[in-house]
């Protein structure tokens with residue numbers, strides 16, 4: 711798993727991200743690249759998904775859920791960085807904050823809120839709510855899989 715150096719990672723806090731999203735709305739179209747990665751090796755083995763920064767238990771691999779046909783999605787941001795998110799039905803270790811915004815969303819019909827680690831406040835992804843079941847889009851580089859069984 712490669713790690714994007716923190717200082718080049720653009721989504722450092724919510725206000726920066728909101729600015730980026732506003733710019734992106736009127737700028738470059740977003741690109742949703744389908745990943746070919748096979749997540750089927752997760753099936754049947756429930757693993758703890760932990761915060762890569764502090765190790766707090768965030769969610770479980772059994773909560774992985776398909777959104778628009780895929781459990782993982784990659785996006786370009788306006789700076790050309792690609793990042794990958796994985797979709798989870800629940801993420802009890804996340805704290806979601808801010809007013810849900812539908813102004814711009816990678817997922818049509820869904821509004822997003824910032825989701826941070828409830829333990830260390832590291833930005834882990836977004837909570838998407840809207841048409842259909844809500845889900846968390848967690849940034850793959852910000853979480854890791856624990857070998858401990860739940």
Ligand SMILES: [Zn+2]
Pocket residue numbers: 761762763764765766827828829830831832
């Ligand atoms: Zn944490």
